[in-house]
Amino acid sequence: MSHPFSAAAAPDLPPHPSAASSPPPPRAGEPALSVRGLVRVFGRPGTPEAKVAVDRVDLDVPRGSFFGLVGRNGAGKTTMLSMATGLLRPTAGSVRVTGVDVWAEPRRAKQLMGVLPDGVHLFDRLTGRQLVTYSGLLRGMDRETVARRTEDLLHAMDLSGDAGTQVQDYSAGMTKKIALAGALIHAPSLLVLDEPFESVDPVSAANIRAILHAFVAAGGTVVVSSHVMDLVQRMCDHVAVLDRGRVLAAGTVDEVRAGASLEDRFVELVGGRAGAGEGLSWLRPE
Known part of the structure; x- marks a missing residue:
């Protein structure tokens, strides 16, 4: 039986007005990040x-x-x-x-951008798979892409075996990895x-x-x-x-x-x- 918040059974979320399945292309010739007089x-x-x-x-x-x-x-x-x-x-x-x-x-x-702030606060009563899935859906990505990338990221982070565990039960290292997966899912x-x-x-x-x-x-x-x-x-x-x-x-x-x-x-x-x-x-x- 699929989890009630699996990629296939996730609730319908309205697309963000500016959301897209992938980020816009970077502007040529510009630094990745430029800060002036901050x-x-x-x-x-x-x-x-x-x-x-x-x-x-x-x-x-x-x-x-x-x-x-x-x-x-x-x-x-x-x-x-x-x-x-x-x-x-x-x-x-x-x-x-x-x-x-x-x-x-x-x-x-x-x-x-993909961002992992210091002391990040996650929705830690979601499972790892739910959290990464939710990160993709919130960015307006289509469900098929979200499901595929979520499994790819869980495998890359060595979290596939803990994908059904709530994030609140993760170790510090696992928490950082699942947060990183959420920051990467839209291919920034x-x-x-x-x-x-x-x-x-x-x-x-x-x-x-x-x-x-x-x-x-x-x-x-x-x-x-x-x-x-x-x-x-x-x-x-x-x-x-x-x-x-x-x-x-x-x-x-x-x-x-x-x-x-x-x-x-x-x-x-x-x-x-x-x-x-x-x-x-x-x-x-x-």
């Missing part, structure tokens, strides 16, 4: 309580790149990516996805992932990396934020260092690390190691 202030600007989380950021992500955005906790990575993907309105500045203005043409821009040209490896076991992380590399090899673009420098150095071909809401360096990984490890170069740029351990002379075993 600013986000929390609180009323000009008051003592105001906090500048992102401060006049300019950044281009080349099409077909595996781009890492690195920074310590509180550097502004999540805020910047939330504005770049249309989840948070900027105080100032503009964002374009393959030439499409995210805030002037939000529906068209979001068709081009740009995939934006905020801390996708947080709390993920090594096997699941390796599986996710393999899928992302295959996506880039097929012509897609990935932007991934992290504070794990070794992972970014091994995984990405481009990187930007963000600190206190500003981009301190950006380019290919080799250009940014300048002959050092990415971690050492990062610490040098943000100045985080100065004074470390001072005043702890008492911290030694008896």
